[in-house]
Amino acid sequence: MTGITASFGYGGLSNQQTLNLASLSQIKDNLQEQASTGVKSSNYAQLGETRAQALALQPAITQVSSWNSNVTMAQNRLTVTQSTVSQIATMADNLNDTLSTLVGNVSPTAISSASEQAKSYLSSLGNLLNTQEGGSYIFSGLQSSTAPVSTSLSSSSLASSIQETVKSMGNGSASDVLSETLSLAKDTSQNQPFSAALSTDPVTAAQQKLKITVGTNQTVSAGIVATEGSTSSETSTGSPIRDLMRNLMVVASLSSDDAGTADYTQLVQGLQTTNTGVTEGLSDISGSLGIQQNSLTSQSAMLAQMKAALTTQLGTAKDADLAQVSVQLNDTSNQLQASYSIIANMKGMTLASYL
Structure with missing residues (x-):
């Protein structure tokens, strides 16, 4: 009974943590790409509200x-x-x-x-x-x-x-x-x-x-x-x-x-x-x-x-704020580390851990 309860509790929480981990990993990858390329995204679709401006400026520059x-x-x-x-x-x-x-x-x-x-x-x-x-x-x-x-x-x-x-x-x-x-x-x-x-x-x-x-x-x-x-x-x-x-x-x-x-x-x-x-x-x-x-x-x-x-206008629309990216990247790395620790600790939990 204890094993079943532990398995159930761990399984539900583990799935949620895994989703959070995947999301944080993707965010970290995006931030690392911004830090290395200097732009918010190489894909116009991911520029958000500045997408329309960037799409208009690039052909004008050309x-x-x-x-x-x-x-x-x-x-x-x-x-x-x-x-x-x-x-x-x-x-x-x-x-x-x-x-x-x-x-x-x-x-x-x-x-x-x-x-x-x-x-x-x-x-x-x-x-x-x-x-x-x-x-x-x-x-x-x-x-x-x-x-x-x-x-x-x-x-x-x-x-x-x-x-x-x-x-x-x-x-x-x-x-x-x-x-x-x-x-x-x-x-x-x-x-x-x-x-x-x-x-x-x-x-x-x-x-x-x-x-x-x-x-x-x-x-x-x-x-x-x-x-x-x-x-x-x-x-x-x-x-x-x-x-x-x-x-x-x-x-x-x-x-x-x-x-x-x-x-x-x-x-x-x-x-x-x-x-x-x-x-x-x-x-x-x-x-x-x-x-x-x-x-x-x-x-x-x-x-x-x-x-x-x-070019300056396009930079405003596409370029990443490297100082802000650095802070976000550090925060995301800390969250990822915390998520890894939680998942590791959950593996050893029993019913008594929930009481």
């Missing part, structure tokens, strides 16, 4: 990070573009110096040297316009996967047409040659010598700048388009790069036989006028790139602040 990556990509692109435009501007400045030496009485050797320099510059200009950054062409605008220059500038059909026009100067005036070569450079036919997307007027080309998303319904321009510019005039195609290309092609077509003629001098002076506009246009482009760079720097700082604020 979105801000994505925008910041776009800004970084654009900044890298602009850095390369600015450097390349600077090299093209240096080329234009050097051409101005060359044209100054070609005015007046010059030797056939000087003209031949200028022609060879222009041909070399044409090759360099084509390579610069096809510069890539991150696998995309920086002067192609929206069509960044397509090279802006589709053929070698010095051997293009445009270069050949300009050469034929310059050779005909003896049969016409220099003003006719300047007008005709300018008209040829304005040609927006595909592969003359630009890709299909860039073979358009300068104003339309300017609208094809690559756009980068940097915020909700917010985009910024990143770079320039090779053929962009303003409305054409009697001395310019409207595009600084098209004008530089045309001027180089004309100089590359000059022959030593042209030295000393009145038409030759007028032709060079006409190129000087156009090329002065080229250097000014490239300076404006460099300035616009600088404005884009400054804007992106400000945007990057703002996004960094936004991400920090959102």
